Amino acid sequence: MATINVSDLGGDWQRLLERLKQGEEFTVTSDGAPVAVIAPLHGGERRDPEADLAWMQAFRERNGSLTIEQIIAMKNEGRR
Numbered sequence: 537m538a539t540i541n542v543s544d545l546g547g548d549w550q551r552l553l554e555r556l557k558q559g560e561e562f563t564v565t566s567d568g569a570p571v572a573v574i575a576p577l578h579g580g581e582r583r584d585p586e587a588d589l590a591w592m593q594a595f596r597e598r599n600g601s602l603t604i605e606q607i608i609a610m611k612n613e614g615r616r
Contacts, residue, residue, distance in 0.1 A: 538560060540563070542565065542566045545564065
């Protein structure tokens with residue numbers, strides 16, 4: 537992951553966005569300390585909906601149906 541100082545962000549946003557589109561992530565630092573991460577929303581590439589559907593179907597076969605409460609708990613667990 538590349539590192540960018542917060543003072544360097546004011547300049548070339550277009551170049552930064554192009555690198556993000558390629559899937560690159562950046563750690564933003566201030567006075568040498570990391571303060572944020574800038575990352576592309578989809579890793580720079582489009583996801584394959586057919587592959588995602590196949591993954592979901594396989595997950596359901598292994599684990600059965602999930603309740604909405606279980607889904608929310610799994611989502612929230614990823615935020616910790």
